[in-house]
Amino acid sequence: MKSFDTNGAFADNYKFLIGSILPRPIAVVSTVNESGTNNVAPFSFFTAVSASPMIVAFCPMIRSSTGTIKDTPRNIFREKEFVINIASEGIIEKINMTSTELPYGEDEFVLSGLTPIDSEKIKAKRIKECLIHFECIYRDHLSYGDKPGAGMIITGEVVKVHIAEEILEDHRIITKKLKPVGRGVGNDYFRCDDTFELSRLMKAQIQK
Numbered sequence: 001m002k003s004f005d006t007n008g009a010f011a012d013n014y015k016f017l018i019g020s021i022l023p024r025p026i027a028v029v030s031t032v033n034e035s036g037t038n039n040v041a042p043f044s045f046f047t048a049v050s051a052s053p054m055i056v057a058f059c060p061m062i063r064s065s066t067g068t069i070k071d072t073p074r075n076i077f078r079e080k081e082f083v084i085n086i087a088s089e090g091i092i093e094k095i096n097m098t099s100t101e102l103p104y105g106e107d108e109f110v111l112s113g114l115t116p117i118d119s120e121k122i123k124a125k126r127i128k129e130c131l132i133h134f135e136c137i138y139r140d141h142l143s144y145g146d147k148p149g150a151g152m153i154i155t156g157e158v159v160k161v162h163i164a165e166e167i168l169e170d171h172r173i174i175t176k177k178l179k180p181v182g183r184g185v186g187n188d189y190f191r192c193d194d195t196f197e198l199s200r201l202m203k204a205q206i207q208k
């Protein structure tokens, strides 16, 4: 096996991290800039944390090109709110465009052609084309340094969920209708149209 210590270059750690932990779901996070304009960016270091209260987390790193904090956490720390929009296949190219490093204050809705719509409980806009929206209130964060590539984890309490009727059957989300995409290593993405079922063994079954 190839083995390595993790105290070397950021890029080495990063490429093995994203090649090992995959496919990763993609949160498209919308926030409000200081001037009131919108900001949108995708984050694949993203997970569920708690069902009740409903908490989600994502992880922006210090920008490797400039060593500065990204616009998304900058906005969240000031406004204390954000929307997580779930990425899906039909709009992944537009979502990819929102990852462009625009100067602070410029609106990635405009660049990508995605459509902003009002949220119900917070000021940050939702993305109309996304099939699931979580309106989130900032809960807390942990930072792991201020060097390029250093990460932080930001958690948010989901105070309102919006799900497109077209992906629901009997109050359940149908994966084949949502068509989520996952991020892989480099520029790879995953489609999620090859699923299989596996039941969990319960204690009673094991003891038989």
Ligand SMILES: Cc1cc2nc3c(=O)[nH]c(=O)nc-3n(C[C@H](O)[C@H](O)[C@H](O)COP(=O)(O)O)c2cc1C
Pocket (backbone or CB within 6 Å): 026, 039, 040, 041, 042, 043, 044, 045, 046, 059, 060, 061, 062, 069, 070, 071, 072, 073, 095, 096, 098, 099, 100, 101, 102, 183
């Ligand atoms: C699909 C995808 C997933 C990404 N995931 C992350 C991530 O988890 N963490 C991160 O720091 N950057 C991630 N990026 C890069 C950011 O989206 C990019 O740095 C963006 O410019 C940040 O925008 P902001 O400054 O408006 O917050 C990802 C990019 C893409 C295309």
